[in-house]
Amino acid sequence: xxxxxxxxxxxxxxxxxxxxxxxxxxxxxxxxxxxxxxxxxxxxxxxxxxxxxxxxxxxxxxxxxxxxxxxxxxxxxxxxxxxxxxxxxxxxxxxxxxxxxxxxxxxxxxxxxxxxx
Numbered sequence: 001x002x003x004x005x006x007x008x009x010x011x012x013x014x015x016x017x018x019x020x021x022x023x024x025x026x027x028x029x030x031x032x033x034x035x036x037x038x039x040x041x042x043x044x045x046x047x048x049x050x051x052x053x054x055x056x057x058x059x060x061x062x063x064x065x066x067x068x069x070x071x072x073x074x075x076x077x078x079x080x081x082x083x084x085x086x087x088x089x090x091x092x093x094x095x096x097x098x099x100x101x102x103x104x105x106x107x108x109x110x111x112x113x114x115x116x117x
Contacts, residue, residue, distance in 0.1 A: 002063050004103060013101050018061040018070075025096040026074060031085035035059070036073035036113030067104035070097065071111070078115040086110045 002013045026032055035058035060071040070093060076085050094105040 002061060002068060002103070004063065004068075006102075011101070011103065013103070015061060018097070019059045021096055021100050022059045022061075022070065022072060022093055025092045026072065026089055029085065029088045029092055031077050031080040032074055032089065033077050033116040034075045036075050036111070064106045067106035068097070069107045069109070070105060071109045073111045073113045075114045075116055076112055078117050082112060086112070 001015065002011075002018070004011050023035065026035065037057040058073045062069045062071070072089070072093070074085075074089065076082055089110050090108040093108050097103065097105050
């Protein structure tokens with residue numbers, strides 16, 4: 001649960017809500033094959049695993065000074081420009097989260113856990 005206070009009052013946003021909106025934003029990015037789980041021995045993309053179980057491992061949201069920070073793990077499609085995919089993810093996640101919650105996104109860290117052909 002992320003709690004922040006602004007001029008409107010106290011804002012509380014659950015981790016499950018962040019998982020849902022960030023998962024939807026990332027899945028719409030070109031070159032993303034799935035969400036990773038953040039460990040080397042479990043780099044199967046989420047579409048092949050139970051989404052609810054592992055989405056909490058793929059997306060982490062932290063409260064930072066006057067905003068939030070997002071860590072997410074992805075699996076990308078091989079043969080594509082990884083830096084372009086990551087830039088797209090960062091922009092889309094920032095835009096989506098700020099639009100949905102009104103909370104400023106200070107940083108998005110994208111960890112590429114693997115590649116699929």
